[in-house]
Amino acid sequence: MQPESRTFIEEARRAQIIACAIEVIAEHGYANATMARIAKQAKISSGVISYHFGGKDPLIQAVVAEVAKLATDLMLPRILAQPSATEALRAYIEGNLEFMRLHRKPLLALVEIVTHAQGGESGPGPYAEQAEVAITDLEKILHWGRQAGEFRDFHQRTMAIAIRGAIDAVPGRLFHDPDFDLDLLTRELVATFTIATRRQP
Amino acid sequence: MQPESRTFIEEARRAQIIACAIEVIAEHGYANATMARIAKQAKISSGVISYHFGGKDPLIQAVVAEVAKLATDLMLPRILAQPSATEALRAYIEGNLEFMRLHRKPLLALVEIVTHAQGGESGPGPYAEQAEVAITDLEKILHWGRQAGEFRDFHQRTMAIAIRGAIDAVPGRLFHDPDFDLDLLTRELVATFTIATRRQP
DNA sequence: CGACTTTCTGGCTGCACATCCAAAACTTTA
DNA sequence: TAAAGTTTTGGATGTGCAGCCAGAAAGTCG
Numbered sequence: 001m002q003p004e005s006r007t008f009i010e011e012a013r014r015a016q017i018i019a020c021a022i023e024v025i026a027e028h029g030y031a032n033a034t035m036a037r038i039a040k041q042a043k044i045s046s047g048v049i050s051y052h053f054g055g056k057d058p059l060i061q062a063v064v065a066e067v068a069k070l071a072t073d074l075m076l077p078r079i080l081a082q083p084s085a086t087e088a089l090r091a092y093i094e095g096n097l098e099f100m101r102l103h104r105k106p107l108l109a110l111v112e113i114v115t116h117a118q119g120g121e122s123g124p125g126p127y128a129e130q131a132e133v134a135i136t137d138l139e140k141i142l143h144w145g146r147q148a149g150e151f152r153d154f155h156q157r158t159m160a161i162a163i164r165g166a167i168d169a170v171p172g173r174l175f176h177d178p179d180f181d182l183d184l185l186t187r188e189l190v191a192t193f194t195i196a197t198r199r200q201p
Numbered sequence: 202m203q204p205e206s207r208t209f210i211e212e213a214r215r216a217q218i219i220a221c222a223i224e225v226i227a228e229h230g231y232a233n234a235t236m237a238r239i240a241k242q243a244k245i246s247s248g249v250i251s252y253h254f255g256g257k258d259p260l261i262q263a264v265v266a267e268v269a270k271l272a273t274d275l276m277l278p279r280i281l282a283q284p285s286a287t288e289a290l291r292a293y294i295e296g297n298l299e300f301m302r303l304h305r306k307p308l309l310a311l312v313e314i315v316t317h318a319q320g321g322e323s324g325p326g327p328y329a330e331q332a333e334v335a336i337t338d339l340e341k342i343l344h345w346g347r348q349a350g351e352f353r354d355f356h357q358r359t360m361a362i363a364i365r366g367a368i369d370a371v372p373g374r375l376f377h378d379p380d381f382d383l384d385l386l387t388r389e390l391v392a393t394f395t396i397a398t399r400r401q402p
Numbered sequence: 403c404g405a406c407t408t409t410c411t412g413g414c415t416g417c418a419c420a421t422c423c424a425a426a427a428c429t430t431t432a
Numbered sequence: 433t434a435a436a437g438t439t440t441t442g443g444a445t446g447t448g449c450a451g452c453c454a455g456a457a458a459g460t461c462g
Contacts, residue, residue, distance in 0.1 A: 013409090029319055035450060045411045047452085052409090056450065115316050118232055128377055152396075158389035165370025166363035173362060176329055188359035196397040214439090236420060246441045248422085253439095257420065 013052050014062070016042055021063050026105040030116035060113055064127065067103070067110040074099050085145030089163075089197065090190050092141060096167045097186045100174060111171045135160050142197070151197045163193055214253050215263070217243055222264050227306035231317035261314055265328065268304070268311040275300050286346030290364075290398065291391050293342060297368050298387045301375060312372045336361050343398070352398045364394055 006014070020041040025033045035056055039046035053059040075095035082088040100107050114127045138160040145151035166189060174180050221242040226234045236257055240247035254260040276296035283289040301308050315328045339361040346352035367390060375381050 010409095031317075031319055034448080036448095046450090047412080048410060050451065118230055131373070154393065155385060155389045158386050159393065161370050161374060161386075162367035162390060162393055165368070166366040169362050169366025169369065172332070184356060185359050185362075188356045189363060192355065192360060192363055192397045195401070196393045200396070201402060211439095235418080237418095247420085248442080249440060251421065 010052065013048065017044075017049055017052060017059065018063055018066050021059060022067070022106050022109040025063070025112050026108040030112040033112075060117060063109060064113055064130070067106045068130070070103055070106060071099050074102070079141070085141055085148055085150050086194065086198070088141045088144065089193065092138065093163070093167065093190050093193065094186055097170065097182055097189070100170060101182050104174070107171055108175060111168075135164055138164060145197065150199065152199050154197065159197065162196075166193075211253065214249065218245075218250055218253065218260065219264055219267055222260060223268070223307050223310040226264070226313050227309040231313040234313075261318060262327075264310060265314055265331075268307045269331070271304055271307060272300050275303070280342070286342055286349055286351050287395065287399065289342045289345065290394060293339065294364070294368065294391050294394065295387055298371065298383055298390070301371060302383050305375070308372055309376060336365055339365055346398065351400065353400050355398065360398065363397075367394075 017038065021033065021038050024038050024041050028037070035046045035049055038059075039049055042048075049056075049059060053062060075092070078091045078095045079088050082091050114130065117127065118125050135157070139156050142151065142154075142156045142159055146153075146156065170185065174182075218239065222234065222239050225239050225242050229238070236247045236250055239260075240250055243249075250257075250260060254263060276293070279292045279296045280289050283292050315331065318328065319326050336358070340357050343352065343355075343357045343360055347354075347357065371386065375383075
């Protein structure tokens with residue numbers, strides 16, 4: 001069913017259920033996020049979720065789409081506005097960490113889903129592609145900097161993996177230590193990778 | 202029951218079951234690693250596992266202990282043998298990636314367990330401490346380099362998080378892309394963090 | 403107001419799983 | 433070899449879950 005053809009009630013319910021799913025997953029972890037629990041959070045019967053989404057998997061997918069949209073909307077414009085690759089890299093790192101500050105719970109929910117969800121058997125997992133895209137996008141910035149002569153001669157893919165790895169490690173820290181100094185962390189990460197990528201004297 | 206007081210059969214069974222658990226978890230993922238499946242892999246009845254380990258949780262703990270021991274035995278001597286912090290950091294990164302090469306399956310199993318296991322509710326999770334220790338150990342190397350004047354003036358904890366994040370991102374890549382060039386990755390990661398940490402001219 | 407559609411409820415069903423257990427098979431001891 | 437101990441089997445039990453459905457409630461339109 002397309003968004004345009006949805007009732008007002010339909011839209012409201014979907015939004016409410018997605019919000020409650022995010023809340024429950026972020027607070028109690030993916031494994032404890034049962035249909036019943038999400039329904040209880042929304043103060044509705046669990047059948048309603050099946051009615052509007054068709055099952056648990058589609059609901060989870062909707063949550064992922066929602067959070068991914070939030071993140072893209074926040075970060076993409078910032079990155080594209082930069083005049084140089086060095087500044088784009090800075091904006092990339094800052095944007096990621098800013099998102100963690102502004103949307104803690106949605107981010108935690110996303111991380112829970114991406115790390116815990118799996119589509120039967122050892123296969124790539126349903127969100128491997130998402131991770132791959134994140135790496136490739138970052139590689140584009142690095143490529144830009146290499147072309148422009150701003151960066152030193154490193155292996156793009158490895159550098160992309162290192163940077164994303166460092167960023168992806170933050171939610172876990174944030175989760176277990178809420179008093180984490182994100183500003184400090186942001187400054188230090190930007191400094192570290194600016195030094196690590198720049199053309200050496 | 203202490204290791205010394207265990208029968209020959211007891212020891213053999215425990216080792217066999219742990220090996221099979223590693224195999225199953227690494228090949229099929231934590232979620233698909235049921236008692237029945239591990240038992241089938243070992244060609245025994247599932248009751249035997251309960252008999253020797255007392256349940257699933259203790260088995261998983263035993264697996265973690267086993268792999269952690271493997272890793273420590275490989276890496277610690279290498280790191281302690283280095284004459285400078287810079288070389289210790291190199292040995293740390295190389296040791297970690299060498300471990301991934303030599304013990305792919307045990308490592309995958311460990312990662313699966315650490316990311317998927319959880320002890321009810323949102324609490325710290327049973328292996329949060331393990332991760333914390335890994336960070337703290339790395340901080341010791343960084344502290345050494347700072348004291349010795351080899352490294353620049355960065356925030357130790359953030360740098361430790363970045364380095365571990367980069368290393369921890371590798372298993373995921375390795376898992377979905379077995380033809381990954383680990384040698385290249387190792388060289389590049391060492392180069393990147395050597396540059397990122399060294400005293401700037 | 404009625405017919406009709408959309409939305410919701412609460413409980414039922416079936417499945418996958420860890421755990422438990424009684425008895426069988428095996429091993430050690432005397 | 434018999435008795436006592438250990439190990440293994442295979443199935444029974446109970447739990448927690450997603451999905452399903454019959455009917456109730458709420459909303460819409462002539």
